[in-house]
Amino acid sequence: EVQLVESGGGLVQPGGSLRLSCAASGFTFSSLWMSWIRQAPGKGLEWVASIKEDGSEKYYVDSVKGRFTISRDNAKNSLYLQMNSLRVEDTAVYYCTRMRPPQYFDYWGQGTLVTVSS
């Protein structure tokens, strides 16, 4: 059974940093692209970032470029999202997803809430 479990969310002040983690199991993690998708309260989905199987390619939505970094550790079956210079508008539930490039996401974690507020 495929499982994706996020952790690391919480309350942070504007300008602060947070690192999200996603523990994957039930599939060969090193063989698949992975992504982060977020959903602001009461809003639609927004793709944030994607990373290739071996980490050699990374893609970001324009609004997080230069602030967020996606990475993975295939030895630990883990996906990460380092978020720096956080803004109020980054407040959202962040989902770890398994990606079938280039366009769909076949498994989602339960999400972790990031709240950016003073």
Add this chain to the structure above:
Amino acid sequence: QSVLTQPPSVSAAPGQKVTISCSGSSSNIGNNYISWYQQLPGTAPKLLIYDNNKRPSGIPDRFSGSKSGTSATLGITGLQTGDEADYHCGAWDSSLSGVVFGGGTKLTVL
């Protein structure tokens, strides 16, 4: 404001059929596959349709997808109260080099 356009809400009676539209452009829906996701209240989204009209294992054939030009449609037949959810469309956007989504459509089964 979302790149793909969906109606905010749709409604229909149990047993009836409903369609949800998703409109885009040549850089996304027009030249790339579309996918649909169902998000039940308080839960994570779940893949419903991929590659325009394919259903993952376990998704009933009451759910169908189609695409024409720069628009796509999700169809649900034999509506059940358990189908009440938000439905999201998504597609790769070649101009933005990223995946774009619609704003989501809330389905109410009256």
